[in-house]
Amino acid sequence: MKKKWWQKAVVYQVYPRSFQDSNGDGIGDLAGVLQRLPYIKKLGVDVIWLNPVYKSPDKDNGYDISDYRDIQPKFGDMKIFDKLLSEAHRLGLKVVMDLVVNHTSDQHEWFKESRKSIDNPYRDFYIWRDGQDGQAPNNWGSYFGGSTWKYDEATKQYYLHLFAEGQPDLNWENPEVREQVWELMRFWLDKGIDGFRMDVINFISKPEGLPDAPNPENAEYGDVEPMVADGAKLNDYLREMNDKVLSKYDVMSVGEMPSSKPEDAVQYTGLDAGELNMVFQFDHVTLAFNDDPRLGKWNDKPVNLVDLKRALSRWQLALDGKGWNSLYWNNHDRARAVSRFGNDSPEYRERSAKMLATTLHMMQGTPYIYQGEELGMTNAHFTDLKQYQDIESLESYHQIVEKEKLTDHATMMRYLATESRDNARTPMQWDDSVNAGFTAGTPWLELNKNYREINAAKELQDEDSVFYFYKKLIDLRHKSDLIVYGDYRELDPEDEEVFAYKRHYEGKTLLVISNFTAKDVTRSYDSETKKTLLLSNYDDDLGTKFRPYESKVYVY
Template sequence: MKKKWWQKAVVYQVYPRSFQDSNGDGIGDLGGVLKRLPYIKKLGVDVIWLNPVYKSPDKDNGYDISDYRSIQPKFGNMEIFDKLLAEAHRLDLKIVMDLVVNHTSDQHEWFKESKKSKDNPYRNFYIWRDGKDGKAPNNWGSFFGGSTWEYSEATKQYYLHLFAKGQPDLNWENPEVREHVWDLMRFWLDKGIDGFRMDVVNFLSKPAGFPDAPNLEKAEYANVEPMVADGAKLNDYLREMNDKVLSNYDVMSVGEMPSSTPEDAIEYTGLEAKELNMIFQFDHVTLTMNDDPRIGKWNDKPVKLLDLKKSLSKWQKALDGKGWNSLYWNNHDRARVVSRFGNDSPKYRVKSAELLATILHMLQGTPYIYQGEELGMTNAHFKHLEDYQDIESLEAYHQIVEHEKLVDHDTMMRYLATESRDNARTPMQWNDSKNAGFTDGTPWMKLNENYSEINAEKELSNQNSIFYYYRKLIDLRHSSDLIVYGNYVELDPDDEEVFAYKRKYEGKTLLVIGNFTDKNVVRNYDVPKNKQLIISNYDDKNVKELRPYETRVYEY
């Protein structure tokens, strides 16, 4: 394996609007990120992934871009971005940006032109089709509810939008579209950014003829994901992207790829594939899908450890020596890790958070830390629908509760408290002052009420905090080829209480153990007496049993 800088790196994800407000308008901004660079540097990470900061009408919190070469005014301007990039590089921090090119905003100049007439030069930048029997061209359902097709009176045709109707899909069959994308990528890379995280990049290639999707559930609209994920021309598009852009820069690339399998990932990220460096797969974060497919992700079921182990082990074994894993628990689209995979009660939150961090960071791949994860931030547990801002959550409530009447209000509120994307989007908790030190104004969304107990200032003042535990994990990765490159050996896959595995590299072995229960358990792993305990979340060396949410890592 040819070793790359991004294999040893640790990435810190910043959701700018919720990170730090610098001008009192209640919205986090680039000035706030600049202010907090020393904090990020102190954590010890190597790369910052910035969620979209481009100009946008904010129908989907910046994932609907109206100008790829301009900064969202709420976040600042290009001058402050350039200053942020320069200061990050001075601190030896790299910056990776979101690339959102499956779709644009309907306010983008390309789409404004495209919808004017059928012979407009930009018409073929998007996907337009005639209706069928007075209805939409097919039965595809949008990820945000309703049809994926929106009728335009001006030309009497429908345009495709897999997400919100304000997010029309680009037509990647059109080589002009691809050339424009390559050009905007070069614009940012020539500025000096260090790579891209690519939003739903495996949806770019749509099926020929746009056939109806199977609708076994007889829902109003069928699940579109199997129709658009990993399409026939995706490899061609990614190879072209790599050839014309990525291969000319020493940068990292990670593609968000719902539904992709390990076999798909090897195609895209294979060490000789010449496409991407790694993908974000969804297996382990979609283990508790609702039994009713019409409700999909919305549920409040706990994750079963056996399912989690099976998922993570599958990816570790499949990609070893063939591709490269991304390692993540949560992000701006996923509930908080300690609430979803651990135990966020006051008694066990800290140990549980440290356990989860250890299990992830000792795997092979590049770890991603979502802002606040290093503090043990929890789900918001909002009690009222009006506290939610997320378009996906609100559309789901209206569709599932009000329109289809599949569950009642109280049940859906439990589901939102478990799965809503807003759980990850509450403002960063810096201290116990008003608004948690996030803003001097009125926050754009409600804060988690536990910020007086869980905040960065409190963590930094305690050497035994989750923050410093994360820093130890990062330091270990930076100093250990065994942790970075070692292959993965699954242990006791049928153990319902303990997650244990080994890593092996150049004659050395790492043993990683984690007790996922709130009780003491005894396990015996055959290890030599000269083993070294390199990290644990309990101070005393009681080796007879594993205490609640205890984790240990041995090297020998």
């Protein structure tokens, strides 16, 4: 394997809106990120991934971009961005930007032109279709509820939007669209950024003829994901992107790819494929879907450990020596890891947060830490619908409770408290002062009420904190080729309580054992082998006994 810098790197994801406000308007900004760079550097990571900071009307918190070459005024301007980039580089930190090119905002100049007339030069930048008997062109359902089609009175046609109405999908069949994307990528790479995280990039190749989606439950709309994920021309588009842009720079690229399978990812991330470096797969974060497929992600079921191990091991085994994994528990679109996969009670929160970190960071791939994860931040557990701002959460509530009446208010509120994206977006908890040190104003989204107990200032004073545990994990990865490059072998995949696996590299073995329960368990793996304890989230080693959420790493 030809070794690349991004294989040994650890990435820290910053959601700027919720990271640090510098001017008291309640919204995090680039000056706030700049202010907190020493904190990120102290953690020991190598790369900062910035969620979108481009100009946007904010229909979907910046994922609806109206100008790819300008900064959202709420976040600052290009001058402060350039200063942030320069200072990050001075500290030895790389910066990766979000690339959102499946769709734009309906306020983008391309779309404003496109909707003027059916013969406008920009008409073919987007996907326009005639309706059928006064109805939408097909039965596709939007990720945010309702149809994926919006009727435009001016030209008497519908445009496609997989997400919000204000996010029309680009037509990648048009070579001019692709060339415009290459140009905007070069704009940022020439500024000196160090790569891209690509939003739903495996949706850009739509099926020929746009046929109806499967709809086995007879719901109002069909399931669009099987229709748009990993389309027939995706490899062609990604190879063209690599050939025209990415291969010209020493940067990292990661594609967000819902529904992609390991065999697909081998094509996208293959060491000689000439496409992307790695993908974000969704298998392990979409395990606890509702038994009623019409409800999809909305549920409050605990994640089954056997299923979780199967999902993660499947990717570890499939990509070993062929491609490269990204490793993550949560992000701006996912509930907090310790609440979803661990135990966020005061008794076990820290222990289970460390256990989850160990389990993931000892695998093969590039780890991603979402802001606050290194503190063991938890779900917000909001109790009032008015506390939510996420468009997906609010539209889903409207569709599921009010329109289709698939469940009641109380049940849906439990589901939101478990799965809403706002759980990840509550402001960063810096200290125990008013608004957790995030803002001097009124925060754009309500803070998690536990910020006085869980905050960065408190953890930086405690050598046994979750923060310093993450720092140890990062230091170990930087020093160990075994952790970075070793192969992977799962142990006891049907064990419902313990996640154990081995890594092998150049004659050395790593043994990772994690108890995912709140009780004592006994397990033995190579008990006769003389091994050294490399890391644990307890102060002592009781051998084959594993206490609640205990995680141990041995090397021999």
